[in-house]
Amino acid sequence: MLFKIGFIPVTIIDLIDIAIVTTIFYQLYQFLKGSVAIRMFTGLLVIIVVSMVGELLGMSALTWIMSSLKTVWVLAFVILFQPELRRLLVFIGQSRLIRKIVKVGDLHFIDEIVQAVMELSRKNFGALIIIERDMSLKSIIETGITLQAKVSKQLISSVFNPRSPLHDGGLVIQNDILVAAKTVLPLSQNPSLDPALGMRHRAAIGLSEQTDALIIVVSEETGMISYAENGKLVRGLTESMLRKKLNEVFTPKPQGKITRFFSLSTD
Numbered sequence: 001m002l003f004k005i006g007f008i009p010v011t012i013i014d015l016i017d018i019a020i021v022t023t024i025f026y027q028l029y030q031f032l033k034g035s036v037a038i039r040m041f042t043g044l045l046v047i048i049v050v051s052m053v054g055e056l057l058g059m060s061a062l063t064w065i066m067s068s069l070k071t072v073w074v075l076a077f078v079i080l081f082q083p084e085l086r087r088l089l090v091f092i093g094q095s096r097l098i099r100k101i102v103k104v105g106d107l108h109f110i111d112e113i114v115q116a117v118m119e120l121s122r123k124n125f126g127a128l129i130i131i132e133r134d135m136s137l138k139s140i141i142e143t144g145i146t147l148q149a150k151v152s153k154q155l156i157s158s159v160f161n162p163r164s165p166l167h168d169g170g171l172v173i174q175n176d177i178l179v180a181a182k183t184v185l186p187l188s189q190n191p192s193l194d195p196a197l198g199m200r201h202r203a204a205i206g207l208s209e210q211t212d213a214l215i216i217v218v219s220e221e222t223g224m225i226s227y228a229e230n231g232k233l234v235r236g237l238t239e240s241m242l243r244k245k246l247n248e249v250f251t252p253k254p255q256g257k258i259t260r261f262f263s264l265s266t267d
């Protein structure tokens, strides 16, 4: 025991407890600030405080009503803000500190993707690699052949080997998993695209117009590496440019990005 506040003994564990709870609530407040979620969160806090006070004062009817409401609010919060909570968990899991401690979210697979793309480019094997981000690509995945295999340079290279039955279409990657091959992408209808662009590149641009995915293309004709993002095609990538882009995709910027997620739900 460290000291006493009145008759309440305070231990070092209590201080750590208070520090952790304060940090959690402060971070949560920072994330939710300025969004609709903060109003729901405040409402939930008021209910929790009122029910605690009611319980302390022995008001059984108030305590009963408040604790019933508490369950509904927690449920409503989880259902309404499921996408934000999901992103928050992904953000926590991908934060540098957590990765260092738990060694999850090992980004070694980025290197495997880069090496595979460089090899495909050297061999002039056409490739279309789709990196899923926040938006689900379920409808695209359903058009292909399920793989569910860990990302590896060898697997990616063999999928796009022209002799492979899987080489046509797009290969979808979710984090470090190759989810599906031979997927069919929507073609871009943008009339201002270079008329010389073939189907592979138009398919990459088409998907990037409709989703937030990053799509890497290797040209069968020239071996040139490009990526499509937000309806735009960036051509002539070098190995370091590709690695930089993939690092950017798989390592969300702290604060800025998460605040942006939540501000999307601002009314």
Ligand SMILES: Nc1ncnc2c1ncn2[C@@H]1O[C@H](COP(=O)(O)OP(=O)(O)OP(=O)(O)O)[C@@H](O)[C@H]1O
Pocket (backbone or CB within 6 Å): 126, 127, 128, 167, 168, 169, 170, 183, 184, 185, 186, 187, 197, 198, 199, 200, 201, 202, 203, 218, 219, 220, 221, 222
């Ligand atoms: N809608 C689509 N979805 C997925 N893949 C597609 C789609 N349309 C075409 N492809 C892929 O693109 C290949 C044809 O590429 P095409 O030669 O027309 O493209 P390109 O953009 O000129 O690329 P390259 O420089 O590699 O020739 C097909 O064999 C197929 O693998």
